[in-house]
Amino acid sequence: MGQSLFIGEKLTCIRGGRTVFAGLDLSIGKGEVLVLEGPNGSGKSSLIRLLSGLIRPRNGSLFWQGQDATREPEIYQQKIHYIGHRNAIKPVLTVLENLGYWAGCSPKKSQDLSGLEQALDQFNMLSLKDTPANLLSSGQSRRLTLSRLLATDKPLWLLDEPSVGLDVSSVALLETAIRRHREKGGAVILATHTAIDLDSPKRMNLSDFSPLYNTSLLQQESLEESWI
């Protein structure tokens, strides 16, 4: 289904001296969704941070549209949306101001404003646009964070537990946003524990690559160490 947008080869991540995952391959093409599964601590968040370029892989390579981006994540970082556990919301700013600074545009300009309001509307946040963010509930904060995805158009979304704190109807809004993004040729990689209804997603279970859950990897690792 389409050409590959983003490829990772033999990715290994070591944090605090512990191997989180090793020898992981993945690829995602236009219009595809990759769902990362696995128990707690199997490295879903680490993989998403690694793909976003926030942390560097110990081994392996990343290719963005065929271009080697392992050492220079800057070449694709402007083309991704990363949504982590934390919402990055400033409590003293209003909902609209928060979104405006993320999108890098000013809510004072009318042509920018309509785009921001549209993004808020799709996550049902438009009625709260002038509310200071410190008054938002946790689900509303999450929806504000997710509306960032729609405020600026980027081909790849990296979502780490996007549905945390969302009610059923808000999860449906997220599903709609993902579906529209795919129709436009966008790709999504997401980690989740809750059921998000997606059309024919690719799935990857990270416990296959984690020495914590896959003991054959552990033996391999200790063999390598003893050899050294």
Place this chain on the structure above:
Amino acid sequence: MKAFLNIVTRDLHLSLRQRSDIIMAVLFFILTATLFPFGLGPEPNLLARIAPGIIWVTALLSVLLSLERLFLADYEDGSLEQLVLSRASLESAVLAKVLAHWLTTGLPLMAAAPLIALLFNMDSDAFLILIIAMALGTPSLSLIGAIAATLTLGARRGGVLIPLLVLPLYIPTLIFGVGAIDAAMNSLEAGAVLANAKPQLFFLGAIFLVSLLIAPLAGAAALRQAME
């Protein structure tokens, strides 16, 4: 450039919403400086002689107070991750944050300094040099402070570490800042004030240029480390 201005306006916007931070730094500056006449006794000659040193030392301490909030709030709420992934290079993002910090800390201190000079009966001929020295010196304080603020991000109780890292590096600014005002006060003719203080002002300018070069590079490297 647009991304740079976006960060500066965002930080200024945040500071203006939480004015207490700005007011606190300036109030601390004025209050500690006014303690000295009570401790040393109201002798006009003595106070006039020690005024430059007291102004600079209390200015250093007030800048120190504000350094922790320079990056910590963004680090804790996840905004820093978004900053790393944004269009701005990390170096220019550090510079933008430092500029906003100086506008909300260094500039108010500069404006309050003549008030303290007046209180200490400082020679009015030296007022101009006081302002120039503060204008050249306080940006260096923000720049050098940013290095320590970024370095201590991952550390537990990093706020306690900042003074230990920063104060030794502030000594050159202190020496030449006080030296410039002393030289101005010691000049015999009113017309020769600027000429007398010139060497020290050049040194302050040199410190500023060196820290302008080093701080963004060091700060960006420390931020990348903090993302790990």
